[in-house]
Amino acid sequence: MSDDSRYFLGGEGAHRGFFGASVSRERAVGMGVVILATMFLTPMFGMWVIAAGLALAVVIFFATMNTHRGSILERRQRRSRWKARQTAGTDRFIPYNEGRWALLTDALERTRKTKDKNEKQARGDWNRELVAMRAVPDGADGMGWLQSSRGVPGIAWHGPVGEQPYLSVAFALGGQLRGLESPATIRAAAQAFSRFLANYAPEGSLLRTVQPLTRVLPADSALQEWWLMNNLDETAPADAMRSYEEVLIKTGQGAMVQRHYIVGRWPISAQFVATARKYGEGRDGWRALMAIEIEAVVRALNEARMGTVEPLTARGVTAVIRHMQNPSRPVDYMAALTPMDLGEASHDEFSAHVVDGTDPETGEPVQWWHRTAAIRAESMAIAERSPLWLVDALIGRELDIVRTLSFHIELVPAAEAKQAAKGDVVKDMADQLSETANGKLGNDETSTRVLAAQRRRADLSAGSHHHGANWVGFVTVTATSRDELARASRRLAEVCETNLGIERLDWLDSYQSAASGTTWPIARGLQPRKTTFSAAAMNMLAGRGDKEAIA
Template sequence: MNQQEQAEQQRGVFILGGEGSHRGFWGEKAKGRGWGVVIILVIAFIFVPSFGWPPIVLGVLAAGVLVLITSATHNGSILERRVRRKRHRESVKTRSGDYHPYDQQRVTMLTAALEQTAKTKDKAERAARVEWARELAAMRATPDGADGMGWLQSARGIPGIAWHGPVGEDPYLSVAFAVSGQLRGMESPDSTLRKAEGFGAQLAGRAAPGSLLRFVQPVTRILPADTALQEWWVMTNIDDEAPEWAKKSYEEVLMLSGTGAMVQRHYVVASWPLNARFAEKARKFGEGRDGWRRLMAAEIESAQRGLHDAYFGEAVALTARGTTAVIRHMQNPSRPLDLVRDLAPTDLGERARGGEFSAHVVEGIDPETGAPVEWWHRTAAIRADHLSVAQRTPLWLLPLLTGSKLDVIRTVSFHIELTPASEARRAARKDLVADMATEHAQTAGGRIPLDEGSVRVLAAQRRRNDLAEGGGHHGTNWIGYVTITSDSKEQLALDSRELEELCDTDAGIHRLEWLDSYQSAASGLTWPIGRGIKPDEPTWAARTMRMLADKGEKEAIS
C-alpha cells in the first residue's frame, strides 16, 4: 500500500480518548495528589529535628492515606464520594434544591405573614413560618442551571443575546442558533466526511487569536415524534363518506409510525467572553451597551455565515423568548419546544423540588390539559479520559444520537473551547515527548508495552502533525454532557442503566460520570446557554504573549 492509499484510508479517521488533560510533572492525571504527597513529606521532614523519626512515619502513613482516598475507580474516588454525600445531606437539610419561580406578589405576602407572626407562640403558626421561610428561600429569579443569566438583548423578532455572570466564572455573552443539522436523509460517506471537515474548518477559522468567539456548543435534543400535523392533515383531508375501516386504518398508521420513533432538533450555541479585548472592540461600534449590541450584530452575522458554510443548513438565531421556550421544554417536555406565547424572556425556570441524590425533579403543568406533570432528569459528563483509546469516524456518536436501542427523551451537548494554534502546538509537543518517554520506560528491559500507550503516542503524533505550520488546524478543549428525562424515579433508574450500556458497547464511552448530588445545576449543562466547560489553563508562555498583545490598538479602525 503506497502513501496515497494510506492517506485515503486514514482520511476521516481520528484517535480520541484517554487524554483528559495535558501532561505535567506528575503525568497526565493526579497532579493534586502528587503535590499533596510532597507537601505532607516536606512538613514531616521539618519536624524531624525536633521529634526524630516519628514525623517521618506519620508522614508516610498520611501520604498513603491520601493516595488511597484520591485513587480513581469506576465509581470515583473515596474522597469524591464523601464530598457528594455531604453535599446531598446539606441540600436535604437546607432544601436548597427546591426552586420556585419568582413571584413578587407572593414574596410580599409571605414577608408580611412572617413579620406579623414574628413573636407568635402558636405551634401551628410556628410550623407555617418554617414553610413560608423555605418557600421564600426557594423563590429565585433563575433556576440553578442558569444562575446569573440575564439578557443584553431580548426584544421580539431579533436575536436574543444572553448575558451570563455565573458565580466564580468569567462573564460572557451567548446566542443560540437553530440549525437543521448536517446529515439529512441518505448521505454518502464522502458527503458525510466533507461536512465534518467543513465544521472543523469553521472552528479553526474562529480559533485565531484575533477572534472574539471562543466557545461553541452543539446541542441535539432527541424526543418522541409529534404526529399532530399528520393528524390535522387527516382530519381536514379525509373524505366524510369514506368507510369507517378506512378512517381507522389512518389511525393505525399514525400509531405505528409514532410508536418508538424519535426525532432530533439541533442547536449551536456561540459564546463570547466579556474581556478587555471585547470591550475595546465594542467601543469602535459605539458607547456603552449600544456598542456591545452593534458588535454582537456583526458577530452573529459572521457566525451564521460560518454555520451555513459548515453545511448546517439555514442557521436561525433564536430570539430571547425562543431560547427561553427551549430551556423550559428541556425542564418540562410536556411543553412544546417552540411554545412562546405565554413566556417572557425572564421566565427561565419550572418549579422543582430537591432532596433527590441522583435526579433533578421538575413539577410542571401540561399547557394543553392544565394537569400537573412530574419529570425526572439526570445528567452525566462525557470526558476524554472516560473514552476508550481507539480510532473513530465522525459518526462515532450516532448510536447515542439516533440509536433505536434507547427509547428515552435525552439531550446531548458538547462544549468546545477554541485554542489558537500557537498555544496548542506547544502543548502538543510537550505531550508527545511525555508519551514517548512513557512508552520507552515501559519497553525498557525487554518488557512488553501496553497497547494503550502505543495508541496514545500515535494520537499525539497525529495531533502534532495536524498543528504544524500551514496545516490550518487549531487546538480545542472539550467536554460532553448527556441528560436523560423520564416520568418516574423507577423509569429513570432503568433508563440510566440502558444509557450506560449503550455508551459502553456502541459508542466506546466506558464510563459516564453521573453528576449526582447537584443534578439541579447539572441540567443546565445541556441547555442552549453555553454552561459547563472550564477554560483550558494556558501555559506561562501563552499568558505572557497574551499580556504583551494587550487589547489591541485603540486607533485601529477595527
C-alpha cells in the same frame, strides 16, 4: 482535526504535568503538601514525622484512587454536598412570585417575636419556601438578557458565580446529513465543521466556545395534522380520514426525532469591551457588535453545511429550556412565555432533578425525572474513532428514551495547542522508553497514547491551519418516574460502554438540578483551560487594539 476520516479520542483529560496526565489534581496537591510538610517538620520532631507522612501518603493514595464509581474522596464530597443542600433548603426550586414573596416576608416580620409553637413551626416553613423561591433555576444561575425583544436574536447575558461573565446565542439547525449518505459526503461534512471551528480558534476571535446540542424526543405529528386540516377535501369519506389518522399513529409509535442546535459563547473580556466601543457607547455597542458576530456565525454555519440556520429569539431559547424541564410542553411552544420564565417548580433527589409541571394542552399535572452525566476524555477508551462514533447515542434502536446530548468545545489557538502537544509527545515517549527498558513489555495504552500525541502534533504542524480544543460532553436522560429513570440510566450506560467506547459515565449526583443546565442551550458546564504563561504574556503585549482603528 486532520483531514483523515479517523481520529484518536479518549484517555486524556489533561496535558502532561510533573506527575503525568493520569494523576488527579487532588492527589497531586495532597502528595505535595505531605512531602513539603514532612521535609520541614522532620528536623524538629524526628522520625515520627516520616512515619506519619508515609501513613498520610497511603491514605491519600487510596482516597483518590479512581474506580468505575469514582474515588472515595469524590463520593464523600458528593454526600457532604447533598447534606449541605438539604440543610440549606436549596434542593428545591420555586419560581419567583412577587406577591407570594411579599406575603411571606410580611408574615415573618409580623411573627418575628412570637412565642407560639405553631407560629414558630410556620415560620420555619415560610423560611424554607423563601430560600427555594428564586428568579431562575440552578441550571441557569446568574442568567439574564442583553437582547430579548421579539423577532430578533436573543442574546443571553451570564454571570455565574466564580466564572467570567459571557454572552451566548443559540442557533437552530437543520442538520448536515439526511438519511443514508455516502462516505465521501460524511467526510466532507466533518471537514466542513472542522473548518468552522478552526476559523474561530485564532486568538483574535471573540467567539471562544461552541456547544453542539442534539435533543432526541418522540415524534410529533402536529405538522402533519396541521397540513391535513388545511388540505382535507370536505367530501372525503370518513373511512379515509380514519385511515390517515391510523397512519399517523402507527408511524409515530416508538419513533424518535432529533432537534439540533449550536450555541456560541462570547466571553466579556477586555478585548470584547474594547471592540464593542468602536460600534457604540455602553450596551448599544455590545448589541451592535453582537449583531455582526451573529451574522458571521450564520454565514459560517451555512458554509459548514448545517442546513437551515436560524438564531433563536429570547422567547425561543426560553421555550427550549422549559421543554427540556417539562417535555409535555412542545419544544416550540412560546404562548404566554416571557424571556425570564426560565424555570418550573422542581426538587432534587440525590440522583435526580424532578420537575413538577403541567401539560399545557390538558392542564393536568405531570412529573418528569432527569439525570445528567458528564462524558470526559479520561473516561473513554483510547481508540481511533470515525466522525459517526456517536450515532448509536443519537439514533440507536437500543435507546427509546428522551435524551439530550451536548458537547462543549473551547477553541485553543494553534500556537498554544502546539506547545502543549510537543510536551505531551516528549512525556509519553519517555514513559514508553521507561516501560520497555531492559527488554520489558510495554503497556499497550502507553503505546496508543504516544501515537495519539504524535498524530495531534502532526495535525498542528506549520501550515496545517489546524487548532486545538478543550472539550467535555454531557448527556441528560428523562423519564416519567423513578423506576423509568433508573432503567434509562442503565440502558444509556450499557450503550455507551458497548457501542461508544465510553467506559464510565460520570453521573453528576448531589447537584442534578444545576447539572441539567449543561444540556440547555446556554453554554454552561465547561471549565475553561488555564492559559499558559507565554500565551498570557503575548496577549498582554498585543494590547486591546488601536483606538483609531475602525474595526
